[in-house]
Amino acid sequence: MNAQVEPLSDKEIEDRLAELPGWSAEGELLRRSYAFHGHFPAAAMVIHIAQIQEELGHHADLTLGYNRLAVAVNTHSIGGRITHLDFGLARRIEDIAPAHGAR
Ligand SMILES: C[C@H](O)[C@H](O)[C@H]1CNC2=NC(N)=NC(=O)C2=N1
Secondary structure: OOOOOOOOOHHHHHHHHOOOOOOEEEOOEEEEEEEOOOHHHHHHHHHHHHHHHHHHOOOOEEEEOOOEEEEEEOEHHHOOEOOHHHHHHHHHHHHHHHHHOOO
């Protein structure tokens, strides 16, 4: 699966990050951490992200804390590099974040 996907260059990553405030590329992971007003809103966003991930067939590592949610994603099928698939998921997550009170 996704064998045709190419890793993005450093320049492409930098350009795409400019469209996603709060996200960063650390090593070979695209990351963002969100804060919430409590645990349930953070947990609810996990479920909402899971739904999007199943739709896209692309899945991040989600770390749920008390009122924090950390998202880290890269593309496993090409050995763990950042691709447009990761940015596609990040965009979708970013778009639902305000409705969950994530900041
Ligand atoms: C068949 C299925 O679409 C693939 O295994 C998907 C699932 N989710 C995935 N998620 C991520 N992050 N990288 C992948 O390469 C990947 N592959």
